[in-house]
Amino acid sequence: MKRFTQIGAAVGAVAFMAAAVTGCGTNSTSGSTNSTSGSSGSEPTLVLATSADYKPYEYHDTSSGQDKIVGFDIDVANAIxxxxxxxxxxxxxxxxxxIAALQAHRADFVIAGMTATPQRKKSVDFSDVYYQAENVVITKKGDNIKSLKDLSGDKVAAQLGSIQEDAAKTIPNVKLDSLDTIPTVVQEVLSNRADAAVIENTVATGYVKSNPQLQINKIAGMTENGSAIAFPKGSPWTKKFDTAIEKMKKDGELQQLAEKWFGGGQ
Known part of the structure; x- marks a missing residue:
């Protein structure tokens, strides 16, 4: 799914502790981190790579006075x-x-609202889908956008490397504005530097709520996005995550997390 000007931040601690298993995760040396805290040391530590500019999937929360990465994806990862x-x-x-971080073994898995496209599958392995969403177009209020053809010749913003960027490329004669972060993408529309932006619906909802001058335009034929977790090729964790995801679907935990973060289920 998703995403920029660089986001640099020191972030706090995230950890889940349970019964012990042996083994160890990958050590990582890039980016800002939420470090895990105290344990017997018998559990492995896995490095989760994400792009924390994608509220409500993952984002920086400083409301407690500390900078922590929180969101739907983080809750899913912690439950697993x-x-x-x-x-x-x-x-x-x-x-x-x-993807490059996984290929270089700087991370054990990626959870970032990412869709398992055929191109990405050439480079990494993916878990089963854990959440479904769809692409929408955001514009200033009053625009009447019914199809991508209505944006023909317009300047349209999207996140660099995302499937939303791929969708925007299909607009006839589009002037594509590929940017690093979702906040920057939205700001392009707010400041009239872009006519529209292609974003996932669950993310767009939050921005429209906080910026009433924006509106969401649902476009017929826009594909659904299935979020999946990415792993280095041949990772032993892929099937284990699939088992955990299936359990969360059956016992309703994924539904509860979706309702918590999106106000609705699957």
């Missing part, structure tokens, strides 16, 4: 960690660098 008995260390980086 609790099931599989590992600790989580978060690395925050640009979205278009996440």
């Amino acid at each position: 960690a609790k099931q599989l008995h590992f600790k989580v260390k978060i690395e925050d980086m640009d979205f278009d660098g996440l």
Whole structure:
């Protein structure tokens, strides 16, 4: 799915502790991190790479006086960690660098509202889909956008390396404005530097709520996006995560997390 000017921030601690297993995760040296805290040391620590500019999936929350990365994806990762008995260390980086981090073994998995496209599958492995969403177009209020053809010749913003960028490329004669972060993409529309932006619906909802001069335009034929977790090729964790995701679907935990963060389920 998703995403920029660089986001640099020191972030606080995220951890889940449960019964012990042996093994160890990947050490990482790039980006800002949420470090895990105290444990017996018998659980492995897995490095979670994400791009924390994608509220409500993952974003920086400073409301407690500390800078923490929170969101739907983080809750999903922590729930899986609790099931599989590992600790989580978060690395925050640009979205278009996440696949490279897996390939270089600087991260054990990526959870970032990412869609398992055929192109990405050539480079990394993916879990089963854990959440479905769809693309929409945001514009200033009063615009009447019914199809991508209505944006023909317009300047349209989207996040660099995202499937929304791919969708924007299909607009006839589009002037594509590819940017590093979602806040920057939205700001282009707010400041009239772009006529529209292609964003995922769950993310767009939050921005429209806080910026009443914007509106969401649902476009017929826009594809759904299935979020999945990415791993280095051949990772032993892929199937384990699939088992945990299936359990969360069956026992309703994924539904509860979706309602918490999006106000609706699957």
